[in-house]
Amino acid sequence: MVKASNTFYIILGTLNFGPKSGYDIKKGIERSTGEFWKVNYGQIYPILKTMVGEDYAVLVTGNEESKHERKVYKITEKGVEAFCEWLIQPINFNNPQGNELLVKLFFGQHVPIKDSILRLKEYKGKCLNYLAKMEKIQREIEEHLAEDIQFDYSMITVRHGQMTIQAKIEWCDECIERLKRRLGDEQ
Amino acid sequence: MVKASNTFYIILGTLNFGPKSGYDIKKGIERSTGEFWKVNYGQIYPILKTMVGEDYAVLVTGNEESKHERKVYKITEKGVEAFCEWLIQPINFNNPQGNELLVKLFFGQHVPIKDSILRLKEYKGKCLNYLAKMEKIQREIEEHLAEDIQFDYSMITVRHGQMTIQAKIEWCDECIERLKRRLGDEQ
DNA sequence: TACTACATGTAAACGGTTACATGATTGC
DNA sequence: GCAATCATGTAACCGTTTACATGTAGTA
Numbered sequence: 001m002v003k004a005s006n007t008f009y010i011i012l013g014t015l016n017f018g019p020k021s022g023y024d025i026k027k028g029i030e031r032s033t034g035e036f037w038k039v040n041y042g043q044i045y046p047i048l049k050t051m052v053g054e055d056y057a058v059l060v061t062g063n064e065e066s067k068h069e070r071k072v073y074k075i076t077e078k079g080v081e082a083f084c085e086w087l088i089q090p091i092n093f094n095n096p097q098g099n100e101l102l103v104k105l106f107f108g109q110h111v112p113i114k115d116s117i118l119r120l121k122e123y124k125g126k127c128l129n130y131l132a133k134m135e136k137i138q139r140e141i142e143e144h145l146a147e148d149i150q151f152d153y154s155m156i157t158v159r160h161g162q163m164t165i166q167a168k169i170e171w172c173d174e175c176i177e178r179l180k181r182r183l184g185d186e187q
Numbered sequence: 188m189v190k191a192s193n194t195f196y197i198i199l200g201t202l203n204f205g206p207k208s209g210y211d212i213k214k215g216i217e218r219s220t221g222e223f224w225k226v227n228y229g230q231i232y233p234i235l236k237t238m239v240g241e242d243y244a245v246l247v248t249g250n251e252e253s254k255h256e257r258k259v260y261k262i263t264e265k266g267v268e269a270f271c272e273w274l275i276q277p278i279n280f281n282n283p284q285g286n287e288l289l290v291k292l293f294f295g296q297h298v299p300i301k302d303s304i305l306r307l308k309e310y311k312g313k314c315l316n317y318l319a320k321m322e323k324i325q326r327e328i329e330e331h332l333a334e335d336i337q338f339d340y341s342m343i344t345v346r347h348g349q350m351t352i353q354a355k356i357e358w359c360d361e362c363i364e365r366l367k368r369r370l371g372d373e374q
Numbered sequence: 375t376a377c378t379a380c381a382t383g384t385a386a387a388c389g390g391t392t393a394c395a396t397g398a399t400t401g402c
Numbered sequence: 403g404c405a406a407t408c409a410t411g412t413a414a415c416c417g418t419t420t421a422c423a424t425g426t427a428g429t430a
Contacts, residue, residue: 043417067383156289257398
């Protein structure tokens with residue numbers, strides 16, 4: 001298996017919903033994972049070329065040589081395998097490029113539900129640690145920066161950290177509940 | 188003025204709190220803006236070199252030629268000017284590299300309080316629009332994806348968007364209140 | 375006719391990350 | 403003496419963004 005970027009696999013995952021052109025892929029990603037992982041044509045077209053070269057996808061309509069004709073690509077078996085393999089790889093929760101957790105949860109139908117729940121629990125744990133760290137920083141600011149011109153500006157950033165992380169913790173709980181319910185439905 | 192990256196100005200802003208070495212800058216950024224803007228030595232040292240070359244900073248201790256001696260840099264008047272100029276430039280709220288709004292609010296003591304409030308109000312407006320968009324997407328999913336295997340996985344990502352944005356809206360309100368209080372204290 | 379959306383593609387530039395090299399200082 | 407931390411620096415690499423080039427199809 002070739003080592004490839006997350007963007008490579010997100011394109012592969014989009015193709016896994018059904019055959020698409022580069023243009024369709026862009027629109028599709030904008031409507032689905034676009035809020036937490038962005039792609040542009042400068043990445044899509046070269047990646048599509050590599051995918052065909054490496055047999056992760058095949059051209060189903062359009063001519064390979066023509067430059068302005070719509071070309072539709074279909075994922076291959078090898079492509080599906082590589083995509084599913086990538087899905088179960090560990091997540092970098094701090095990737096500044098985009099939200100890997102959300103991307104992999106979005107494609108969760110190709111992964112055991114229990115694994116998605118486990119990921120959410122792992123992430124919730126990290127959030128709780130982070131929240132404790134933020135609260136410690138807040139106390140430090142209140143001790144060392146009280147009366148300082150910087151006080152309010154430091155508090156603004158710390159409160160952002162606390163409030164968004166608190167929301168993520170609640171989101172984890174909601175998602176875990178949602179997936180547990182589905183786990184129950186299946187049996 | 189030279190066009191420079193946000194990282195350049197964040198380093199300049201850190202230096203604006205007081206003279207520091209490259210090592211200090213790294214530690215300082217990790218403790219302050221590190222949660223929403225990361226830097227590493229591969230950026231810091233070359234940038235510091237440029238800063239001295241362009242007169243944004245000067246070396247106050249240590250020899251320019253030595254390779255393993257601690258070097259402390261101090262921001263110049265030109266550096267302060269460039270930093271303040273950058274601070275008032277429009278923000279790209281969608282920069283995936285880091286959170287420009289948080290960075291510029293953090294350095295808010297060098298900007299009129301009213302301008303920081305205005306920025307928060309502008310951002311809150313964008314959040315409200317985004318929330319409306321998310322709620323529309325949620326309705327679309329409920330209409331078109333009900334009973335679909337993808338339903339829960341799409342809901343997970345949409346709910347993340349809704350819940351984190353809701354937290355950001357509340358954060359904006361809290362920050363606006365905080366800064367208004369300070370505006371009152373000044374008079 | 376002109377505008378908009380559809381559609382593909384490349385090259386250069388940009389910025390950030392990683393790996394590596396080197397050495398000084400502090401505390402056990 | 404050894405480990406950890408302090409400390410500076412470069413080069414290669416990687417992935418994303420931007421600018422540019424080109425052309426088609428539908429519609430007002």
